[in-house]
Amino acid sequence: MEITLIYYLIPSLIMFCAGVYGFVTRKNMIAMLISLELMLNAVDINFVLFNRYLYPEQQEGMFFTLFAIAIAAAETALAIAIIINVFRAVKNINAADLTEMKH
Amino acid sequence: MESVGSIIMYVIIALSIIVFSVLTVTTRKILRSATFLLFTLFAAALLYFKLDYEFLGAVQIAVYAGGIVVLFVFSILLTSHPGHNSERLVSRRRILGCVAAVATFAVVAWALLMRCGQALASLPQMENPKIHEIGLALMGTGEYQYLLPFEALSVLLLACIIGGVVVARKR
Numbered sequence: 001m002e003i004t005l006i007y008y009l010i011p012s013l014i015m016f017c018a019g020v021y022g023f024v025t026r027k028n029m030i031a032m033l034i035s036l037e038l039m040l041n042a043v044d045i046n047f048v049l050f051n052r053y054l055y056p057e058q059q060e061g062m063f064f065t066l067f068a069i070a071i072a073a074a075e076t077a078l079a080i081a082i083i084i085n086v087f088r089a090v091k092n093i094n095a096a097d098l099t100e101m102k103h
Numbered sequence: 104m105e106s107v108g109s110i111i112m113y114v115i116i117a118l119s120i121i122v123f124s125v126l127t128v129t130t131r132k133i134l135r136s137a138t139f140l141l142f143t144l145f146a147a148a149l150l151y152f153k154l155d156y157e158f159l160g161a162v163q164i165a166v167y168a169g170g171i172v173v174l175f176v177f178s179i180l181l182t183s184h185p186g187h188n189s190e191r192l193v194s195r196r197r198i199l200g201c202v203a204a205v206a207t208f209a210v211v212a213w214a215l216l217m218r219c220g221q222a223l224a225s226l227p228q229m230e231n232p233k234i235h236e237i238g239l240a241l242m243g244t245g246e247y248q249y250l251l252p253f254e255a256l257s258v259l260l261l262a263c264i265i266g267g268v269v270v271a272r273k274r
Binding site for chain 1: 105109110113116117120121124125127128133136137140143144147150151154155156158159162163166167170171174175178179181182183196197199200201203204205207208211212215221222223224225226227228229232236237240241247249252256259260263266267270271
């Protein structure tokens with residue numbers, strides 16, 4: 001048995017679909033952020049896979065993944081700061097209940 | 104032809120990615136969800152190690168497992184009761200989520216089948232990218248070198264630090 005590209009693409013596709021499902025169904029904002037993180041990670045895996053299997057002499061995919069990881073970290077930190085601030089203001093982080101911008 | 108160890112490794116990685124990512128979005132306790140996310144990220148790091156990108160696997164573990172998941176856990180403890188179950192889903196919402204996920208799956212699987220030749224490419228030989236080369240590529244300005252995104256990213260991180268402090272500080 002030979003492990004070809006598609007053997008890795010299917011798990012990463014399932015990971016992405018799980019992220020989509022979670023993003024639609026979750027109500028808690030932190031849980032939505034976790035689903036978003038799953039989707040980002042599936043995309044990172046795809047970058048690395050295509051680089052490794054189709055263009056092994058270059059390293060673009062690896063660098064894209066490095067930058068994507070750094071940007072994801074920055075974005076998550078900022079999003080969590082916003083969520084904690086929202087929690088402090090309205091004592092609630094359900095996305096459906098946050099209908100007012102300002103108090 | 105792959106060795107038996109490599110195939111066993113692949114099965115472990117693929118199964119843990121699938122199982123833990125599905126558990127992440129279906130479990131009703133949010134702290135468990137964060138823990139399963141951690142396992143998924145570890146499986147992804149394992150995959151990078153298996154594909155010979157050691158530096159990337161180390162970055163994945165350090166930044167995701169060491170940074171982001173800890174942030175998640177702290178913010179969960181700050182904002183919700185960890186033992187508390189999230190309320191049961193309304194079936195309409197669940198159906199909507201399933202439709203979105205299945206539609207995504209169908210479209211991407213169709214696209215993959217249309218590109219069957221590339222999707223069945225086998226693993227070519229590759230030398231591990233050395234830290235030396237990675238550092239040169241990050242610091243150079245020539246072709247396939249990434250000084251500009253590197254610097255842009257440092258400005259982004261600075262903006263993120265300032266933004267985080269401004270947003271989260273007590274008034």
